[in-house]
Amino acid sequence: MKAAPDANFATQCIHGGLEPDPQTGSVMTPIYQTSTYAQSAPGEHKGYEYARTGNPTRTALQNNLAALEKGKFGICFSSGLSAMDAILRTLRPGDEVLASDDLYGGSYRLLTAVLGNFGLKSRFVDMRDTDQLAGHITEATKLLWIETPTNPMLNIVDIQALTDLARDRGILTCVDNTFASPYLQQPLELGADMVLHSATKYLGGHSDVVMGAVITRNEELAKKLYYLQNAVGAVPGPQDCFLVLRGIKTLHLRVQRACENARHIVEVLRQNDLVANVYYPGLASHPRHEIAAKQMRDFGGMVSFDLKEDTQEAATQVMQNTHYFTLAESLGGVESLIGHPASMTHASIPREQRLSVGLTDSLIRLSVGVEDGEDLVKDLEGALTKAMALA
Numbered sequence: 001m002k003a004a005p006d007a008n009f010a011t012q013c014i015h016g017g018l019e020p021d022p023q024t025g026s027v028m029t030p031i032y033q034t035s036t037y038a039q040s041a042p043g044e045h046k047g048y049e050y051a052r053t054g055n056p057t058r059t060a061l062q063n064n065l066a067a068l069e070k071g072k073f074g075i076c077f078s079s080g081l082s083a084m085d086a087i088l089r090t091l092r093p094g095d096e097v098l099a100s101d102d103l104y105g106g107s108y109r110l111l112t113a114v115l116g117n118f119g120l121k122s123r124f125v126d127m128r129d130t131d132q133l134a135g136h137i138t139e140a141t142k143l144l145w146i147e148t149p150t151n152p153m154l155n156i157v158d159i160q161a162l163t164d165l166a167r168d169r170g171i172l173t174c175v176d177n178t179f180a181s182p183y184l185q186q187p188l189e190l191g192a193d194m195v196l197h198s199a200t201k202y203l204g205g206h207s208d209v210v211m212g213a214v215i216t217r218n219e220e221l222a223k224k225l226y227y228l229q230n231a232v233g234a235v236p237g238p239q240d241c242f243l244v245l246r247g248i249k250t251l252h253l254r255v256q257r258a259c260e261n262a263r264h265i266v267e268v269l270r271q272n273d274l275v276a277n278v279y280y281p282g283l284a285s286h287p288r289h290e291i292a293a294k295q296m297r298d299f300g301g302m303v304s305f306d307l308k309e310d311t312q313e314a315a316t317q318v319m320q321n322t323h324y325f326t327l328a329e330s331l332g333g334v335e336s337l338i339g340h341p342a343s344m345t346h347a348s349i350p351r352e353q354r355l356s357v358g359l360t361d362s363l364i365r366l367s368v369g370v371e372d373g374e375d376l377v378k379d380l381e382g383a384l385t386k387a388m389a390l391a
């Protein structure tokens, strides 16, 4: 049964915005595998006319996502980037986006190489310093694009401070909440206008779907985004919506376990002689630990570290010697992944720009899964030892 609006997060994961299927009582949302719907007379239908415009499985997921992020409207897209593209299409040529300088490479590419050609201006700034950020705002600035924790440096941006600043200046804010998941962080509660998810990651949680979503409380924005969802047509299919709905039912459990495992791994990495720096917002030594503790429930399953021997070759030795950590792009699934941002997820960012934010040639990013924590620690320690022997 639909969760009460004030029900706690675990209850929202399972019941938020959801009701048994009105036709059959089916407890799990059915997969409405159809492209069109019968009409009793021209224009007379049961709320659905064509599946690009609407599909009941998608509607259920959108309602569930709205409940999880304490929003009013959820709008799903065929990928995280198509969700971002829809948000950016609400802007006009000449408008400017200020985005985090430590940003997912695909988001950077969409802002610069794709939408830059249509007159959208983007600047990439350090969002940790609110005063400095305020100095970058111009008449043209219409949107702050905030990622926190950032990918892959795990920097933390103070969401409340930025949304306060933006609201005062009449600028919209969107927080990419992919790394945290709504279990750990709820940006709308901190004043953001929109939250973006690559649902491909923690929401889906099983590395079997590509999808994106935007959640908002702002009806005017929601209307524009529903319009673009239909008018541009980057919609997810009903099977994928079902899979994400199913994934969300265990979101809280998976993220809790990933956080626990990550804590354990971080301690071990910090003591390893091969490792130069460990980046994890849960570390008391993390420069923004206190802000992370203020705005997040826990510190997540993403960990980055680099090596004293700062070369791609050294990183490759480590990554090729793990057993449970699979060398692959993506994150947020039940299985642990290991990746090399400089050559994989962030290859589209120029080297100097990468280095300026600490994204070194040997930086390794872990998406810690929900396997047994001891096994994961042994796996990483073994890979580091083998890499050291080969060096």
Ligand SMILES: Cc1ncc(COP(=O)(O)O)c(C=O)c1O
Pocket: 079, 080, 081, 082, 104, 106, 107, 147, 151, 176, 178, 179, 197, 198, 199, 200, 210, 211, 212, 330
């Ligand atoms: C932080 C972040 N935002 C957005 C995206 C894009 O999502 P998708 O791959 O679903 O298009 C990703 C993908 O890795 C990501 O890591």
